[in-house]
Amino acid sequence: MWNLLKIELFKIFKRPRTYIAFGAIAIIVFLFQIALWFEGKTYIDLILSNLDTTFDFSDQFKHRLLNGYFICFAVLNILLIQMPLLVALIAGDAIAGEANMGTLRLSLTRPVSRTQYMLGKFLASLIYTMALLVFLAILALFGSMLLFGTNDLIIFRSSSIHQMTSDDVFWRYIAAFAYATLALTTVSSLALLLSVFAENAIGPIIATMSIVIVFTILSEMNIPFYDRTIKPYLFTTHMVAWKGFFYVRSNEEGATIKGSIENLPAIFKSFSILVVYIFVFTGTAIWIFRKKDILS
Amino acid sequence: MIYKLSFSFKRDKGFRKYLFAIMIFLFTTTQIEAQNAEAILQKLKQKLEKVNDYEARGKMKMNVVFIKAPVADVKVYYKKPNMLRIINDNGISFIPKGSVNISLNNIFADLQNFDIIDAGNDSAGLHVIKMLPKGDTADIVLSTLYIDEKNLLIKKSKTTTRENGSYELLMSYGKYAEYELPDKIVFSFNTKDYKLPKGITLDYDEGTEKNNDKLKNKKGTVEIIYSNYVINKGIDNKIFLH
Amino acid sequence: MADIIVAKNLFKQFRKIIAVDDLSFSVPEGKIYGFLGQNGAGKSTTIRMLLTLIEPTNGQIEIFGLNLKKHRKKILKRIGAIIESPDTYKYLTALDNLQIFATMSGIRLSDKQLLDHLDKVGLAERAKSKVKTYSQGMKQRLGIAIALINDPELIILDEPMNGLDPQGIVDIRNLILHLSREMKKTLLVSSHLLTEMELIADSMLIIDKGKKVVEGKMTELFDPAETMVELQTNNAPDVYEKLRQTDLNKYLSSKRGDYILFRLHRNNVPILIKRLVQMDIDIISLFSKHSLENYFLSLTTENQHVESFKD
Numbered sequence: 102m103w104n105l106l107k108i109e110l111f112k113i114f115k116r117p118r119t120y121i122a123f124g125a126i127a128i129i130v131f132l133f134q135i136a137l138w139f140e141g142k143t144y145i146d147l148i149l150s151n152l153d154t155t156f157d158f159s160d161q162f163k164h165r166l167l168n169g170y171f172i173c174f175a176v177l178n179i180l181l182i183q184m185p186l187l188v189a190l191i192a193g194d195a196i197a198g199e200a201n202m203g204t205l206r207l208s209l210t211r212p213v214s215r216t217q218y219m220l221g222k223f224l225a226s227l228i229y230t231m232a233l234l235v236f237l238a239i240l241a242l243f244g245s246m247l248l249f250g251t252n253d254l255i256i257f258r259s260s261s262i263h264q265m266t267s268d269d270v271f272w273r274y275i276a277a278f279a280y281a282t283l284a285l286t287t288v289s290s291l292a293l294l295l296s297v298f299a300e301n302a303i304g305p306i307i308a309t310m311s312i313v314i315v316f317t318i319l320s321e322m323n324i325p326f327y328d329r330t331i332k333p334y335l336f337t338t339h340m341v342a343w344k345g346f347f348y349v350r351s352n353e354e355g356a357t358i359k360g361s362i363e364n365l366p367a368i369f370k371s372f373s374i375l376v377v378y379i380f381v382f383t384g385t386a387i388w389i390f391r392k393k394d395i396l397s
Numbered sequence: 398m399i400y401k402l403s404f405s406f407k408r409d410k411g412f413r414k415y416l417f418a419i420m421i422f423l424f425t426t427t428q429i430e431a432q433n434a435e436a437i438l439q440k441l442k443q444k445l446e447k448v449n450d451y452e453a454r455g456k457m458k459m460n461v462v463f464i465k466a467p468v469a470d471v472k473v474y475y476k477k478p479n480m481l482r483i484i485n486d487n488g489i490s491f492i493p494k495g496s497v498n499i500s501l502n503n504i505f506a507d508l509q510n511f512d513i514i515d516a517g518n519d520s521a522g523l524h525v526i527k528m529l530p531k532g533d534t535a536d537i538v539l540s541t542l543y544i545d546e547k548n549l550l551i552k553k554s555k556t557t558t559r560e561n562g563s564y565e566l567l568m569s570y571g572k573y574a575e576y577e578l579p580d581k582i583v584f585s586f587n588t589k590d591y592k593l594p595k596g597i598t599l600d601y602d603e604g605t606e607k608n609n610d611k612l613k614n615k616k617g618t619v620e621i622i623y624s625n626y627v628i629n630k631g632i633d634n635k636i637f638l639h
Numbered sequence: 640m641a642d643i644i645v646a647k648n649l650f651k652q653f654r655k656i657i658a659v660d661d662l663s664f665s666v667p668e669g670k671i672y673g674f675l676g677q678n679g680a681g682k683s684t685t686i687r688m689l690l691t692l693i694e695p696t697n698g699q700i701e702i703f704g705l706n707l708k709k710h711r712k713k714i715l716k717r718i719g720a721i722i723e724s725p726d727t728y729k730y731l732t733a734l735d736n737l738q739i740f741a742t743m744s745g746i747r748l749s750d751k752q753l754l755d756h757l758d759k760v761g762l763a764e765r766a767k768s769k770v771k772t773y774s775q776g777m778k779q780r781l782g783i784a785i786a787l788i789n790d791p792e793l794i795i796l797d798e799p800m801n802g803l804d805p806q807g808i809v810d811i812r813n814l815i816l817h818l819s820r821e822m823k824k825t826l827l828v829s830s831h832l833l834t835e836m837e838l839i840a841d842s843m844l845i846i847d848k849g850k851k852v853v854e855g856k857m858t859e860l861f862d863p864a865e866t867m868v869e870l871q872t873n874n875a876p877d878v879y880e881k882l883r884q885t886d887l888n889k890y891l892s893s894k895r896g897d898y899i900l901f902r903l904h905r906n907n908v909p910i911l912i913k914r915l916v917q918m919d920i921d922i923i924s925l926f927s928k929h930s931l932e933n934y935f936l937s938l939t940t941e942n943q944h945v946e947s948f949k950d
C-alpha cells in the first residue's frame with residue numbers, strides 16, 4: 102500500500118500540469134495582496150460603509166483592520182471556491198487519465214488489488230490536497246502576516262461582526278485549514294468516482310466542477326423550499342464550515358469569550374456529513390472499479 | 398368671573414395686595430429654584446474646570462447586538478474645552494460617534510448659551526436639570542442632567558443632538574470624584590441597521606445569525622471602567638487628530 | 640507436460656454483443672502458443688480475461704493450476720504481458736517507468752539492475768530519456784522490458800510486432816524463440832502476422848466470432864509443406880468442370896469467379912503447371928499462397944480481404 106502511494110505521488114509530482122495549481126494559487130494570492138496593499142483602504146471603506154454613521158473609523162482603525170489575518174481570511178473566502186477545480190484536476194485524472202494513456206491496463210495486470218490501487222489514488226489525492234493547502238497557508242497566511250503584520254481579526258458576516266484578539270487567531274487558522282482539507286477531499290473523492298466512468302480526464306473534471314457550482318448556488322440561495330429540503334444535505338453547504346472557527350461566542354454583556362467557538366456542534370455536524378460523503382463517494386468508486394471491465 | 402375678579406381687584410385693595418404677594422412669592426421661588434439650578438451648574442463648572450486635561454487607562458466593553466468584540470484596553474485622552482479621544486493602543490476598537498460627548502465639558506464650556514430648567518428631583522433623589530440651547534445652530538438640541546446634589550456629581554445625562562442622534566451617559570464615581578471624573582461610564586447610543594449581502598460574505602449558516610428585525614433600531618452601549626487618571630500633566634494636541 | 644493455462648467454457652457478453660462464446664482451450668507449458676483470429680474475433684477480450692482486466696460472464700480459468708479468480712495476485716506475480724500497444728508514462732523516463740512497474744510487481748531493483756534490463760532490449764543508452772521521445776519500436780521494446788521485469792513464467796503478448804520495422808520484427812521473433820527455447824518460458828502470442836506465427840508457434844488456437852474454430856499443434860492441423868495455388872483463367876467454371884474429369888481433380892479445392900484454387904504438396908506444383916499447359920488452359924495468373932494463411936482464411940469466414948476468394 103505504501104509503495105503504491107509512493108508511486109502515485111511520484112507520478113503526480115513529476116507531471117508538469119500538477120504545478121499549474123500551485124502557480125495559480127501563488128498568482129491569485131500575490132495579486133490579491135498587491136491589490137490590498139495599494140487599494141486596501143477603499144476595500145475597507147466599502148465594508149464599513151454600513152457602519153460609518155454609528156462609529157468613528159480613524160485611519161489607524163482601518164490600517165489595523167487591514168492586517169495579515171484579515172487579508173488571509175479574505176483570500177480564503179475567494180480562493181476556497183476555486184480550489185475545488187484545482188483538486189478536481191488531479192483526482193479527475195486519476196483513473197480516466199490512466200485509461201486515456203493506456204497505462205491502466207498495464208497497471209492492473211500487476212499483482213495489486215483494485216481496491217489497493219484505488220486507495221492509493223485516493224490517498225495520493227489527499228496528500229496533494231494537503232500540499233496545496235500548506236502552500237496556500239504559507240502564502241496567504243504567513244505571507245500576509247509578513248506583509249501586513251498582525252492585529253485583531255474582525256470578520257464581517259451578513260448580519261453580525263465578530264472580533265477576536267490577535268493572540269486568539271492563529272489556532273483558528275490551523276483548524277480552518279485542517280477542515281478545508283476535509284472539504285476539498287470531498288470534492289476529490291467525487292472527482293475520483295466520476296473518473297472511474299471515463300476514459301478522458303476532461304469529462305470528470307468538468308462534471309465535478311459543474312456539480313460543485315450548482316450545489317454551491319443552491320447552498321447560497323435563500324429559497325425556503327430548498328432551505329428545508331435539500332440544502333442541509335448538500336456537501337457544499339458544509340464545505341464552508343471552516344468559517345465557523347472564526348465565529349466567536351460572547352457573554353451576556355456582549356464581550357467575546359477568548360478561545361470560544363459560537364457553534365462547535367454545528368461544525369462537528371458538518372464535519373460528519375462530509376466524512377459520510379467521502380466514504381460514500383470513495384466506497385462507490387472502489388466498488389464500481391472492482392467490477393469494471395478494463396477495455397482501454 | 399374675570400369681570401368679577403377685575404371688579405374685585407379695582408375695588409378691593411387688600412385682595413390686590415394679597416395677589417401681588419402670591420405673584421412675588423411664585424416669581425421669587427422660581428427665580429430661587431432657577432438660581433439653585435444655575436448655582437449647581439456653576440459649582441459643577443468650577444469643579445470641571447479644575448481639570449485641564451487627563452489621560453486615563455480603562456477597560457472598554459462594547460455591547461451592540463450585531464458586534465461581538467473583546468474587552469479592550471483603552472486610553473482616554475481629554476483636553477479642555479472639548480477634545481476627547483478614545484484610543485486602543487495595540488488592538489482595534491469600535492468607537493461610537495459622539496463619544497466626544499463622554500465628557501460633559503461641551504455643555505459646561507458654553508453654559509451661558511443654554512436655558513436652564515429645573516425639573517425637580519426624580520424618584521432616585523437626583524436633581525434633574527434640563528438645558529435647552531438658546532440658538533438654533535448648536536448640535537445639541539436638549540440635554541438633561543441627573544445630579545447628586547449632595548456630592549455634586551453628575552450621575553446621568555441624556556442628550557439629543559441634531560447630527561448624532563441621542564445618547565445617554567451613566568456615571569459612577571470613586572476616588573476621582575473631586576475632579577468629577579467617573580470610575581465607570583456607560584455610554585448608550587443609537588445603532589443603525591447592519592447588513593452585508595450574503596453573496597459577498599458567503600457565510601457558514603450554522604443557525605446562530607439573528608433575525609434581521611431584532612437588529613433594527615437598537616441601542617448599543619460602551620462601558621469604560623477606568624483604572625487610573627493622570628490629570629493636568631499636559632497632552633499634545635496631535636493625539637486628538639485622526 | 641502440464642497445461643499452464645486451462646480455460647473452460649469462457650463466455651463474455653457486453654450488453655447485447657457476445658464477444659466470446661463457449662471458448663475452451665489449454666496452453667501447454669514451455670511452448671509458444673499462437674492465438675489467431677480476425678479483427679473482432681474475440682482475441683483481445685480473451686487475453687484480457689486471462690489477465691483479469693475483464694470479468695468473464697461465465698466460465699473458468701486456471702493458471703498454474705490455480706483458480707484465477709481466487710488467486711489473482713499470486714498468479715499475476717508470475718505473468719508478464721503486453722496488451723495491444725505497450726503504453727507507458729510518456730512524461731517519465733524509461734528508467735522511471737521500469738521502476739514503477741517493478742515496484743507494482745513487488746520487486747525492488749536498483750538503478751543498475753534496471754539498466755541491465757533495458758540493456759537487454761537495447762534501450763540502456765536512452766534510459767534517462769522521456770518516453771515521449773521514443774520511436775514506436777523503442778516503445779515496443781520498453782513494453783517487453785516491462786513485461787519481463789518480474790522474470791515471469793508465463794508471458795502473454797498481444798500483437799507484439801505491431802508497428803515494427805522488418806529488423807524489429809526479426810528481433811522480437813528471436814526474443815520469443817529465445818524465451819521459449821532457452822529460458823523455458825511459456826508464451827501465448829496473438830498476432831496478425833501469420834507468416835511469423837508459422838515460424839514460431841508450436842501450437843495454436845484459431846477463433847472466429849468468439850468461438851473456437853480449431854486448436855492443436857501446428858504439425859497436426861496442417862502440413863506446412865502443403866501449399867495453395869490460385870489460378871486465374873477465362874471461363875473458370877467450365878475449366879473447373881473440365882479439370883474435375885481429369886487426374887487433377889485430387890488437387891481441386893474450390894472456385895470463385897475467375898479463380899480456381901488447388902491444394903497440393905509443393906513438390907507437385909510443377910506437375911500441375913505442366914498439365915495445365917498441356918490441357919491448353921488459359922493461364923492469366925498463377926499464384927502460390929502460404930500454408931498457414933491459406934489454412935486460416937479457409938477456416939475463418941466472409942470478411943476476407945483476399946480478392947481471389949471473393950464471391
